[in-house]
Amino acid sequence: MKVNPHRFKEFIVIAVVVAVLAVLPVLGLPRTWLLYIFLFFIYLALANMWNLLSGYCGLISLCQPAFIGLGGYTLVIFTWNGLPLYMGILGGAIVAAIFTMLISSAVFRLRGIYFAIGTLVVPEALRVVFFIWRPVGEQIHGKGAGYMIKGLNDVSMTHIYWLAIFIGIVSIVIMRLTLSSKMGMGLAAIRDNDSAASSSGINIFKLKLFAFVISAFITAIAGSIFYMFQGYIAPESGFSMKWTMTMILATVIGGISTEEGPIIGTVIIVFLHFLLARYAGISLIIQGILLIIIMLLAPQGIMGFARKTKIYQSLLRLTAGDSI
Amino acid sequence: MPQEILLKVSDIDAYYGSLQVLWDVSIEVKTGETVAIIGANGSGKSTLMNSISGIMHPVRGSIMFDGMDITMMDPYQIVTLGISQVPEGRRIFPDMTVYENLRLGAYNHRARPKREQSFENVYQHFPILEKRKKQLAKTMSGGEQQMMAIGSALMSDPKLLLLDEMSLGLSPIVVNELYYVLKEIRSKGITIIFVEQNVRRTLEEAERAYILETGHVVLSGSAESLRAEEKVKKAYFGA
Amino acid sequence: MNEIFSDIATPVISGILLGGLYTVIALGLSLVFGVMKLINVAHGDLVIFGSYFAYSIMTYLGFNPVLSLVAGIPLLFAVGFAIQKYFMARVFKRSMEAPLLIAFGISLVFENLYQILFTPMSRGLTTSYSLESFILGDIYIPVVYLLNLIVALIVMIALSLFLKKTFIGQAIIASSQDIRAAQLMGINTARIFCLTFGISAAISAVAGVFLGLTFPFTPVSGIPFLIIAFGVVILGGLGSIIGTFVGGIILGLAQTLGAQYISASAQMLILYVIVLVILAVRPQGLFGR
Numbered sequence: 001m002k003v004n005p006h007r008f009k010e011f012i013v014i015a016v017v018v019a020v021l022a023v024l025p026v027l028g029l030p031r032t033w034l035l036y037i038f039l040f041f042i043y044l045a046l047a048n049m050w051n052l053l054s055g056y057c058g059l060i061s062l063c064q065p066a067f068i069g070l071g072g073y074t075l076v077i078f079t080w081n082g083l084p085l086y087m088g089i090l091g092g093a094i095v096a097a098i099f100t101m102l103i104s105s106a107v108f109r110l111r112g113i114y115f116a117i118g119t120l121v122v123p124e125a126l127r128v129v130f131f132i133w134r135p136v137g138e139q140i141h142g143k144g145a146g147y148m149i150k151g152l153n154d155v156s157m158t159h160i161y162w163l164a165i166f167i168g169i170v171s172i173v174i175m176r177l178t179l180s181s182k183m184g185m186g187l188a189a190i191r192d193n194d195s196a197a198s199s200s201g202i203n204i205f206k207l208k209l210f211a212f213v214i215s216a217f218i219t220a221i222a223g224s225i226f227y228m229f230q231g232y233i234a235p236e237s238g239f240s241m242k243w244t245m246t247m248i249l250a251t252v253i254g255g256i257s258t259e260e261g262p263i264i265g266t267v268i269i270v271f272l273h274f275l276l277a278r279y280a281g282i283s284l285i286i287q288g289i290l291l292i293i294i295m296l297l298a299p300q301g302i303m304g305f306a307r308k309t310k311i312y313q314s315l316l317r318l319t320a321g322d323s324i
Numbered sequence: 325m326p327q328e329i330l331l332k333v334s335d336i337d338a339y340y341g342s343l344q345v346l347w348d349v350s351i352e353v354k355t356g357e358t359v360a361i362i363g364a365n366g367s368g369k370s371t372l373m374n375s376i377s378g379i380m381h382p383v384r385g386s387i388m389f390d391g392m393d394i395t396m397m398d399p400y401q402i403v404t405l406g407i408s409q410v411p412e413g414r415r416i417f418p419d420m421t422v423y424e425n426l427r428l429g430a431y432n433h434r435a436r437p438k439r440e441q442s443f444e445n446v447y448q449h450f451p452i453l454e455k456r457k458k459q460l461a462k463t464m465s466g467g468e469q470q471m472m473a474i475g476s477a478l479m480s481d482p483k484l485l486l487l488d489e490m491s492l493g494l495s496p497i498v499v500n501e502l503y504y505v506l507k508e509i510r511s512k513g514i515t516i517i518f519v520e521q522n523v524r525r526t527l528e529e530a531e532r533a534y535i536l537e538t539g540h541v542v543l544s545g546s547a548e549s550l551r552a553e554e555k556v557k558k559a560y561f562g563a
Numbered sequence: 564m565n566e567i568f569s570d571i572a573t574p575v576i577s578g579i580l581l582g583g584l585y586t587v588i589a590l591g592l593s594l595v596f597g598v599m600k601l602i603n604v605a606h607g608d609l610v611i612f613g614s615y616f617a618y619s620i621m622t623y624l625g626f627n628p629v630l631s632l633v634a635g636i637p638l639l640f641a642v643g644f645a646i647q648k649y650f651m652a653r654v655f656k657r658s659m660e661a662p663l664l665i666a667f668g669i670s671l672v673f674e675n676l677y678q679i680l681f682t683p684m685s686r687g688l689t690t691s692y693s694l695e696s697f698i699l700g701d702i703y704i705p706v707v708y709l710l711n712l713i714v715a716l717i718v719m720i721a722l723s724l725f726l727k728k729t730f731i732g733q734a735i736i737a738s739s740q741d742i743r744a745a746q747l748m749g750i751n752t753a754r755i756f757c758l759t760f761g762i763s764a765a766i767s768a769v770a771g772v773f774l775g776l777t778f779p780f781t782p783v784s785g786i787p788f789l790i791i792a793f794g795v796v797i798l799g800g801l802g803s804i805i806g807t808f809v810g811g812i813i814l815g816l817a818q819t820l821g822a823q824y825i826s827a828s829a830q831m832l833i834l835y836v837i838v839l840v841i842l843a844v845r846p847q848g849l850f851g852r
Contacts, residue, residue: 054660060660060663060664103839105843106839106840106842106843107842107843109842109843110842112659112660113601113602113659113663114602114842116602116604116663117602117604117793118839118842120604120786120789120790121790121793121835121838121839121842122839124786124787124790124835125832125835125836125839128829128831128832128835129832131828132826132828132829132832241671241783241786244667245667245671248664248667252664281675281678281679282675282679284671284674284675285671285672285675285676285679287671288668288669288670288671288672288675289668289672290668291664291665291667291668291671292650292665292668292669292672295654295661295664295665295668296650296653296654296665299654299657299661377747378746379743379746379747398746398751398753399746399747399749400746400749400750400751400752403747403748403749404749408747408749409747411743411744411747415741415743415744415747416741416744417736417737417740417741417744417745418740419736419740420733420736420737420740424733427733428733428734428737428745428748428750429748431730431733431734431748431749431750432749435749436730476748480748480749
């Protein structure tokens with residue numbers, strides 16, 4: 001196997017960064033700092049998975065909160081039945097993946113904006129389902145009560161923090177592998193021209209489904225890890241549109257359809273959270289305004305903008321060395 | 325009396341997406357003239373028409389109408405100034421009645437006060453439209469739809485009428501009828517530019533013509549002189 | 564015997580009346596979609612804007628919510644006009660996604676503005692008549708439900724007269740049928756789009772008031788009502804006012820019958836499932852593509 005020297009260098013850089021971030025809690029970094037790093041990796045995974053669908057498959061998915069909520073609730077059901085946490089996380093991912101396959105035959109008939117609206121209905125419907133249905137535990141008076149996640153006593157915060165780093169990195173690796181594989185090329189063909197891709201023998205349905213399932217799987221895991229940290233899930237938060245907003249914003253700010261975009265965008269989003277930590281409502285308003293401004297002025301985001309500049313081009317040549 | 329220049333297209337370059345369609349095209353039309361633009365498919369005829377009516381804007385060059393620079397104006401402004409285009413393919417409003425279609429022709433504020441008079445005028449040219457005025461546009465024959473499209477354009481009280489492929493897909497009898505009406509319209513002092521593929525017929529109807537080939541004006545002159553031109557004979561009449 | 568009859572008749576009658584409300588909510592969405600081929604994801608939030616505006620006028624100035632429309636209609640018209648002019652118009656030609664994402668951003672801004680101004684608590688427009696019912700044989704029907712149907716008829720008639728009889732209305736219809744041809748008729752389509760969005764928002768002001776009289780609402784109620792409006796539009800077909808009315812009544816009936824015979828708390832879920840099923844069965848067909 002040929003080792004690409006550029007790839008290798010990149011791998012080393014990532015490994016060092018991850019190692020440094022991973023030992024931070026052991027070194028006794030303040031907890032709020034760790035919280036922001038934790039959020040960064042969770043949001044990064046979510047943004048990457050949204051970018052995979054919207055930026056590379058042309059599927060503007062608004063149903064990602066469905067996967068987050070399903071992940072969180074499966075974790076609840078598992079842990080309340082005495083099953084281990086990890087099995088719960090994996091179970092949630094599998095439930096989300098199966099759910100995706102079930103709805104795919106319906107939503108894949110929709111194109112463009114219809115797909116967006118069709119997928120918007122899904123988390124709303126699930127929110128109502130989990131508002132009515134108490135899958136485990138005693139029936140209580142009134143509806144819509146949330147659940148504590150059990151079995152968290154033996155799990156340290158550091159542990160959850162590591163999990164977040166793990167899923168964030170996994171999402172990056174998945175993007176890299178997917179896009180450099182044959183599938184990536186097929187996806188590019190879908191995005192550029194659906195009908196041409198289908199006539200050239202690419203099985204669009206299969207490719208889209210594959211991307212959708214991967215996206216659901218990883219999103220559900222990221223959601224479960226988030227709710228492990230939170231310790232509590234309720235239907236209004238688990239299936240909330242605010243999740244969609246976060247991933248759209250992170251991707252669009254950084255640059256949709258670019259691999260680096262979600263990373264840069266997520267840094268900015270988390271920084272915004274940090275700045276406006278006490279004003280959650282205002283923070284969301286600012287995020288909404290930011291999204292509008294970016295769509296109006298720089299729809300390709302920071303990466304799209306950067307790619308046009310000479311500095312980036314020369315930087316690329318510099319880091320790539322002879323491999324390009 | 326020396327005729328004044330009504331429309332002056334000077335050295336325009338136009339693009340369709342990233343593809344250049346018109347190269348340095350200039351045409352001039354005097355008040356009251358009937359001028360034809362001749363060319364094969366893809367020669368840039370429709371692009372030229374669309375540039376004049378403001379649907380597209382040229383990248384270079386200018387378009388003057390009635391002493392005003394209309395190069396970058398929007399279609400609705402240009403219609404108000406007095407240029408009305410009957411687009412290729414009879415683009416009408418299929419789910420509206422004939423009456424409603426015609427009435428929309430007088431949408432611009434210059435034409436609105438003269439609406440009743442314009443209706444009379446159109447019905448006089450095309451009596452059938454008055455008979456069919458309550459009918460939905462999509463239920464009429466192709467020829468009737470074309471009459472209605474021309475009628476709508478006349479409703480806007482135009483000084484200059486642009487007709488893009490008027491006779492496309494119509495029977496010779498209908499085409500004859502349309503040309504007859506065009507003569508009446510001309511006699512009222514309305515300037516006409518029409519685009520056609522049928523060169524023989526066009527050179528009979530127009531006073532002057534421009535011949536476009538792959539986006540360039542390759543020949544121009546009076547209809548008579550063009551008919552005599554060797555190149556035209558060879559290319560279009562197979563002589 | 565009588566009881567069984569009223570068991571069925573109550574949800575049927577209230578469903579039809581409720582359908583009136585859904586029609587008014589959906590008309591604005593249908594209008595914008597029909598003319599600009601744009602699904603305004605912020606539509607529900609504009610409706611809720613109308614509800615909160617009426618709520619503020621009622622609470623702080625003491626006016627009847629219906630009366631507040633005198634100011635609410637022009638205000639929302641201006642908001643809609645501005646959204647089209649300053650946001651949507653700029654990204655229209657670029658892609659399908661850009662207007663969608665901008666509408667999404669607008670929706671988020673509105674939602675959180677409501678949260679800050681009015682708290683996440685659920686509100687309602689409670690008036691002297693909002694809790695009253697009238698009796699029809701054995702059936703009790705809330706007065707507000709009857710108002711919903713009356714208002715739906717008024718809005719439908721007003722809108723269709725406007726579209727049919729006025730120059731601007733005809734220009735709106737022309738633009739929806741063929742933009743290029745409309746431009747060649749001398750219609751300033753950019754302006755027509757702004758007016759259309761404005762009218763859609765103005766109808767939302769009406770919808771918002773009657774929604775507030777009928778149901779409690781919260782800052783995040785926009786999404787459920789967007790989905791209902793969307794369902795009504797796909798059921799009823801595009802560009803048809805009567806079709807929208809039929810779609811509204813079907814969803815209204817589905818909700819009240821579902822509440823009666825399946826479960827009251829699942830009524831929204833039933834609506835969502837219906838919308839998803841229609842989408843799966845006839846995704847674009849109902850739009851007449």
